[in-house]
Amino acid sequence: FFLFVLHSKAPHYFIFKAAPPKNGEVCGGKNTATYAIHHKLPDRWGNHFPAKENCIITVSKTANSSGALTLDITGKVFLPFLGINQDETPDHHSLILLDDFKGHSAKEVKERTLTMTDFLRWEIMAGGITPKAQPPDVLINKIFKGYFRDLFESWSLNAPLKDDDNPLPPSHQLLA
Secondary structure: OOOOEOOEOOOEEEEEEOOOOOOOOOOOOOOOHHHHHHOOOOOOOOOOOOOHHHEEEEEEOOOOOOHHHHHHHHHHHHHHHOOOOOOOOOOOOEEEEEOOOHHHHOHHHHHHHHOOOOOEEEEEOOOOOHHHHOHHHHHHHHHHHHHHHHHHHHHHHHOOEOOOOOEOOOOHHHHO
C-alpha cells in the first residue's frame, strides 16, 4: 500500500504475528510485542517501539495479508487518512489503487467497498503493471528494502553473538 497526500503522512501500521489478547486484556503475555508496546518497554539495547498514539497496531494469528487485514487497514488507515469518517459521507472523492492480490479483491472487501462507491473508487490493477501505474510504490519499496538491508548489515557486523557465533537477530523495537 502506498498513501500520499501533499504535506501529510499516514501513520505507521504494524502487524504482529500473535494470538489476539484474551477478552478483557489489553495486551498479550510478558514475552509479546503487544506487552512491550503497552508497557513502553525497550529491547535489551534500549530501543523502543513507536508510541501507541503515533501508530496503528494489529495482531493477527498468521500475519499474512488477507481480506480481513485489508479491511482493517482500510478502516484504520485509508479512510481516516483520506478524511472519511465512518458515520458521514465526505464532500470529496478518493481513489485507492491496489495491486492484483487476493486479499484486495476478497468477497468481504468487495462487499465493504461497494457501500462506499459514492465517494471512494477502489481499483485493482492487472498483474505486472505496478511499475508503470504505481512508480512511487516501486521507488519507495526499493528505498525501504535498501534501508533495511543497510540496517541489517550494520547490525550483523556489530551485533552480540550467540553461543554458535552467529549474530543475535535485531529486536522488533529496533526494526520498528
